[in-house]
Amino acid sequence: MKAGGLGIRRVSSLALPAFLASAASTLALQSFMLSNVILDTDTQFDASFEHWCLKYPTSCPDGELPHKQSFWDKPIIAETITELDHFHTSDYHQARLKAVSTPHAGDWLFALPISTCGLRLDDEAVRIAVGLRLGTVICHPHSCPCGTLVTAEGSHGLSCRLGPGRQARHAVLNDLICRGLIQAGIPAVKEPPGLSRSDGKRPDGLTLIPWRSGRCLTWDVTVADTVAPSYLSTTSNQPGGAAELAEARKNAKYSQLMQSYHFVPLAFETMGPLNAKGLAFLADLGRLLGQISGDPRETSFLFQRLSVVIQRFNAVAFHSTFVLPDLDKDGHSRVNIAY
Numbered sequence: 001m002k003a004g005g006l007g008i009r010r011v012s013s014l015a016l017p018a019f020l021a022s023a024a025s026t027l028a029l030q031s032f033m034l035s036n037v038i039l040d041t042d043t044q045f046d047a048s049f050e051h052w053c054l055k056y057p058t059s060c061p062d063g064e065l066p067h068k069q070s071f072w073d074k075p076i077i078a079e080t081i082t083e084l085d086h087f088h089t090s091d092y093h094q095a096r097l098k099a100v101s102t103p104h105a106g107d108w109l110f111a112l113p114i115s116t117c118g119l120r121l122d123d124e125a126v127r128i129a130v131g132l133r134l135g136t137v138i139c140h141p142h143s144c145p146c147g148t149l150v151t152a153e154g155s156h157g158l159s160c161r162l163g164p165g166r167q168a169r170h171a172v173l174n175d176l177i178c179r180g181l182i183q184a185g186i187p188a189v190k191e192p193p194g195l196s197r198s199d200g201k202r203p204d205g206l207t208l209i210p211w212r213s214g215r216c217l218t219w220d221v222t223v224a225d226t227v228a229p230s231y232l233s234t235t236s237n238q239p240g241g242a243a244e245l246a247e248a249r250k251n252a253k254y255s256q257l258m259q260s261y262h263f264v265p266l267a268f269e270t271m272g273p274l275n276a277k278g279l280a281f282l283a284d285l286g287r288l289l290g291q292i293s294g295d296p297r298e299t300s301f302l303f304q305r306l307s308v309v310i311q312r313f314n315a316v317a318f319h320s321t322f323v324l325p326d327l328d329k330d331g332h333s334r335v336n337i338a339y
Contacts, residue, residue, distance in 0.1 A: 105272025
């Protein structure tokens with residue numbers, strides 16, 4: 001999963017590392033139990049070990065053999081990733097491969113599907129999330145209501161100008177951040193009055209007590225599409241490039257607030273990456289939640305909740321390419337989603 005997969009492997013790729021790890025971990029016990037028996041060398045193990053060392057010479061161990069299967073498995077995974085990089089040369093797939101292998105991009109795969117906690121994705125949302133992650137065909141090519149051709153990968157909806165759910169997605173993400181701060185013992189409000197810029201726009205939230213260096217925290221949430229045509233030149237070369245660009249825009253947008261407040265932009269990408277400053281903030285928030293609840297897994301749970309929200313609304317955006325959007329009198333999309 002850390003390399004961008006689903007954690008589902010071929011038996012043929014697991015057989016060799018599993019056998020070598022098992023043989024190495026039981027070698028001492030076998031020697032003790034059969035110390036009085038004269039044995040020939042284990043030809044099967046010797047042949048497998050030699051095959052592994054010939055294929056991955058740079059990782060061939062010296063001395064005591066490692067007992068962990070992950071040691072024997074890493075070169076195989078690295079080889080697979082190299083093959084994928086050589087096979088998928090388009091900017092779209094290069095951006096996808098780099099994005100899904102970033103930290104926390106696949107946290108939705110670790111979430112327990114508990115409906116009452118908002119962690120359950122329906123079957124269709126899982127199908128779309130898996131398809132986008134693996135870059136497989138998830139639909140027939142068709143025309144979007146905006147007039148753009150939707151390819152078989154189905155990613156156009158993630159950046160379509162008519163795509164619904166953006167305001168709802170923003171509200172859900174912002175609500176999770178605000179509730180997390182309150183649960184951590186830090187009172188906070190959303191869209192605080194009195195912090196408007198000259199154009200009337202406000203940050204998404206404000207803590208009512210200092211967060212760091214005697215300054216209160218303000219934050220603003222945004223989501224960028226990893227594989228949007230305008231970002232591909234960046235995301236195909238730099239993992240999380242779209243999130244970092246979004247962070248730079250937010251910093252420029254709220255530069256005046258940064259003189260008096262500790263401002264944190266939270267920039268998510270549709271394929272999973274987050275900006276570095278946002279990652280650090282969420283890690284700090286998870287640590288505080290863990291101190292309150294006594295559960296060291298709070299950081300993981302926080303990232304899982306956010307990751308599930310991103311995937312749920314990716315499915316909404318994907319389906320919007322098949323139907324005409326429901327527009328209000330001002331021409332904005334209207335969508336109601338339970339979460």
